[in-house]
Amino acid sequence: MNIIVLVKQVPDTSEVKINRETNTLIRDGVPSIINPFDMYAVEEALRLREKHGGKVTAITMGPPQAAEALKEAVSLGVDDAVLLSDRAFAGADTWATSYALSQGIKKIAEYDLVIAGKQAIDGDTAQVGPETADMLGIPFVAYIRKIEQVEGNKMIAERLMDEGYDVVETSLPALITVVKEINQPRVPSFKGKMKAKNLKVTAWNAKDIGADDNKCGLKGSPTKVVRIFPPAPRGQREILTGSMEDQITTCVKKLKEQSFII
């Protein structure tokens, strides 16, 4: 079973702090990590390989330094890594990102399953998975929390929904996105780290994957960011005073005034 995993290098948003005076993000010293949801995707791919054999390839689109994320994936046990990097890809929105990824995946050609995290923690759009699936012409199933069975060209899996879960059957090849419930990612092995260290990441540019320049990067992106700004500060804040009993009394009174207690 050949599996392709989509990974994205993101700033560790848990390390991002806000400068309260300028209301801007402080990114100094913020490490770049593999999008946490993609770690579950990598882990699931490795588990499927252990069970069914085959090969796992990680692919990412990004600047040259995104190769670091691929090396991390290799240290975990991924067999092969592909970096899509080109100035032409810069400024891509989800449509143009999905276009580049789908071109890259078409070049890899042999795959039974594509796995991605449910969303990336910097943009939180959850769109690149389903858009890539559409461009590849394969079915898409979101929010997988458990793969029950893979047999022939069919897979049965549990899809987490807002009010519970669905058991879904899909034909393969397919693209799925996974949620954190699916597994507990492993840590890199020593052997894996050595392999990653010596790895020469395969790098493809727009021409290598036969991408149409007009569909890449900013030029190919239907959406444009016109403004970035800090959220308005939250309204009145009140740390209640007095004894604990007094604080609770005041709080309950306020909730009553605002009709939360009827």
Add this chain to the structure above:
Amino acid sequence: MSVRIISDKCTACETCITACPFGASEMRDGKAFITEVCTMCGSCVEVCEFKAIERMEEATTPAVDLSAYKGVWVFAEQHKGDVASVALELLGEGRKLADKRKTKLSAVFIGHNIKSKAKDLIAHGADLVYLADDPALRDFNDDSYAAILTTLARKHKPEIILAGATAIGRSFFPKVASSLYTGLTADCTVLDIDAETGHLHQTRPAFGGNILATIVTPNHRPQMATVRHKVMKPAPRNDSRIGDIIEIPYTQAGDLRTRVIKTIEELGETVNICEADIIVAGGRGLGSAKNFHLIEELAKVLGGAVAATRGAVDEGWIPYPHQVGQTGKTVCPKLYIACGISGAIQHVAGMQSSEVIVAINRDPDAPIFNVATYGIVGDVHEVVPIMIKKIREMRG
């Protein structure tokens, strides 16, 4: 479009480095340098006191004839035949946009045995309902939902299509946007329309809610967005409103590639936290599964839903569908009571747009107090029982 540093004017003050939300500005050879991570958002252009950064707009030509696209559409989601509350919120917001643009509001309604509910969509603001009612559409299916909407959009050319940022909306809307080669903006919290050009200004949080971005789709149509639940206001019901219902015959093209074998509801007696007006949430500060019942009791007294932080879920005190935060759900209730929650950035990202936030924590420096409307400094194990008692007393 590109962002460029005018070297002569740059004083190396580094203000642009601080201002860039993407870390795309750095110093090279004593001048600011914009790296390829740049998304051309223009944050640096605004902050540069020396006018040393310019954003150059290249003349772009629309990919399609924009004037051929008219009307606002909403995807009216239903669950087991009942119109989802987010659909009514979208109709409320869609009505405002349509009125501002002096155009019609239509709803696309897909499911089985839902015909009788179509008039409810009209009562809540729709002028027209496209109804696809077929036994094959009983379960949500990415392929069939996307095929219906894509075909309708190609035929009728709406200017805008909105869906709820729900599990269903976020799963199949991207497929439609991909097929139509148009822009889709996820999880919007504010929408506004330029009455002249019809450009939809879509504002959404990013970086865990630390910044907001306004996004437009200038040259492609339809303009698509998913909208966060509970943010927009539903239009009041008006049964005297009139509108048309157009039935769309559904024919399945070939074999389905995916199908739902069964659906299991997991939340038992509790409600979906995304739908709740009142949420009581607990964190690791509660200390044990047993103490978590305190939270459930407070929620019960207030008629609210129970939520938790990642920490509490990881401890196994409550299942994952109750998790609020970056790796869980984003909620926006009218009241959120955070019990024994320190306020890690990942949790706050999922709840900070709640209307009123009450924080209970024994550490007065806990970051949760930064977003709290009312803060109670005290041990959650003592505070919650007293609170329950006082609410009961108040009710008599």
